Amino acid sequence: MGAGDKINLSWPGKESVLSGQNRRAEKLKQMVYPRPLTEKTLFTPEIKERRIEPDGVNRSFLGDNLEVMEQLIGAGYENNIDLIYIDPPYMSSSNYHAKTVVEGKDYKKTISRLVFTDTWKDDINNYLTHIYPRLQMMYRLLKENGSIFVHLDWHISHYVKILLDEIFSPRSFVNEIVWCYSGGSGAGKHFQRKHDIILWYVKGPDYIFHPQYRPYSEGTRQRGLTQVKGDKYQLNEKGANLQDWWSDINKILSPTARENLKFPTQKPMALAERIIAAASDPDSLVADFYSGSGTTAAACEKLGRSWICCDLSPLAIDTMSRRLIKSKSRPFSIETDKEYIKPDNAGIKIETTTTQMGEDTIEINIFIKEFVPRRENVPGDSPALFIHFWEVDLDHDGKDFHSDIQVLRNTAKYDDSLCLDVNVRVPARESFYIAVMVHDLWGDITMARVKIESMI
Ligand SMILES: C[S@@+](CC[C@H](N)C(=O)[O-])C[C@H]1O[C@@H](n2cnc3c(N)ncnc32)[C@H](O)[C@@H]1O
Known part of the structure; x- marks a missing residue:
């Protein structure tokens, strides 16, 4: 094959993929200085510490990530992000709702709200036409030594891997991580599907990697202690190097788990923490353009990384904001499409x-x-x-x-x-x-x- 004869995926509509520039929604900018209250309190704020410039502050966006990424590129973020983790819709042919019981003195009702759709009119072309230009933008946003982790499952990961090969190059592929979990299993004429796929690609060869460890198995520990294999097989005190299949972090299953924010498809913090700890440094900028309940932002807060998050769903951005406020995160900004805001003082x-x-x-x-x-x-x-x-x-x-x-x-x-x-x-x-x-x-x-x- 000559240069230019790269293998790539084609589908009807690939040539007409959209750019977000034709829709520039008017935004409201919000700066949040987390100071959560739950009861009537006398509060004496230090007003002087306010009004810091949003630049350099962690940023979140309510809006379509294509438009937001174009905006970021225009604002100088090209080649600027160290790590991107995304957990986009999976082509699961489902709609995702959040259900809440609202109960007042004379009122009780379960209210179901659509959080996001993952149906694509049952046409894989529509999904690919969505994800392809966004992955291209993410490539542009990454630093030369940057990494991207794309979280998917059996529905579409094999197609997206080919797109990533095309955008990044097959040589830029580092790992296919298999995240194994347990949980209720339905019937079906197949083995129970209990794993997700996380594809790790890098832009250049000098990418960040901090090895992660797992506890040794009992057998290895015993052999290590008795030094059956001699001195050169000393056990590492941090544990064994982690493999590319992770079975030690489970899905958030319990409805009463502290971590559970009742956001459909919410991922565990431990998963985000592992990826961020492995593929970024303390001064790194981490982005998640399908941020949902804000798991990536919360993990960045815990590990001291800077972050950018974006989601199309107002419920997602609200869940994330409340989560960060409750845990008293560092100040962060929210840029919200004005269409979500009621006219002043109405209602x-x-x-x-x-x-x-x-x-x-x-x-x-x-x-x-x-x-x-x-x-x-x-x-x-x-x-x-x-x-x-x-x-x-x-x-x-x-x-x-x-x-x-x-x-x-x-x-x-x-x-x-x-x-x-x-x-x-x-x-x-x-x-x-x-x-x-x-x-x-x-x-x-x-x-x-x-x-x-x-x-x-
Ligand atoms: C699988 S969920 C992410 C869950 C997240 N990882 C968490 O832990 O909560 C996918 C998210 O992508 C968002 N989304 C879908 N299309 C989008 C778009 N074009 N721009 C921004 N966000 C989008 C959805 O609203 C949804 O919140």
Whole structure:
């Protein structure tokens, strides 16, 4: 075969793959400084530490990753990312829902929300036309020594491997990792399908790899201790080098597991941690462009890596934000397509009461008096029922939203128990604005803005 005669995959539509540049949705930028509250609290924030520039801060995007990656390339991220992990739809021909029981005084209903679809009109061409330009973009975003881990399963991994061979080159393939798990098994005229495939490709030969270890088996340990094979077979105190099949991390199966965020297809933290620890350094930038519940971001927080995350589903970005806020992560930004935001003050009523506390300080009580989500009517006087969490910007500039306080539910239940007011003490100024952002059960955002006037 001559140069240019590379083996590659062709399908109807390959030549017409889309670019995201024709749809530039208007965005709202949010900076989140995690300070979670679950009950009414008097809060005195250090306003000076706010307003850091989003550059260099961990970033998340609510939107189509094709458009987001183009935006990142335009903003200078080409050849800049050390590690990309993606867990895209698998061509599983399923729709994925999150179900929640909402229960108020006179109201009880199970609400099912579509998180994402993985149906592709049952046509593999549609799937390939989706993933191909995105993998090309990821190639451009990776550094010369960067790695990509693509998490799939038996449905489509063999096709995507050929695309990766074409985009990266067959020589850039490092491992096919088999992630084995257990769990309920249905009937079927086949062996139970209990593994996923994670394809690891690198851009260049000098990629990062930190070996990972597993405990020795009892037999090896005994042989090591008795030194049957002599001195040169000393056991490594870290354990044995990990193979390319991983059976020591299970799926998140228990509905009551602490890690379980009720996000369909959520992957275990331990899996993300292993990949990040193996293929990145502490100063690395890690990206996940199908980030779901934010497992990659949470693992990066734990391991001290910088991160970029993107998801098309507002429920995914909300799940990730709440997860990071709850664990008091470093500040992060969210760029949200404005289509998810209700027009100012629609369906929401905020009451504020201001008390002068000496010359320099005022105390403000911020109270959500009414809240009606876009997609459901709230029964009676239950504004809390459909709120996932809410946030306050204590000095809203009329443009970006700086989240100073976040009020979260204390339990996983959607009931009336969510706290609806907080007290804050802030420096007295002639007049300024407070903004409240409410995230509801569907991932829609409602914003309200209130003018505060001190008596100075
Ligand atoms: C398998 S889930 C990822 C789960 C994730 N690894 C976790 O641990 O929670 C796939 C995600 O890809 C998102 N997605 C699908 N198409 C997308 C697109 N074009 N841009 C961004 N995200 C997309 C879906 O909304 C879904 O959250």
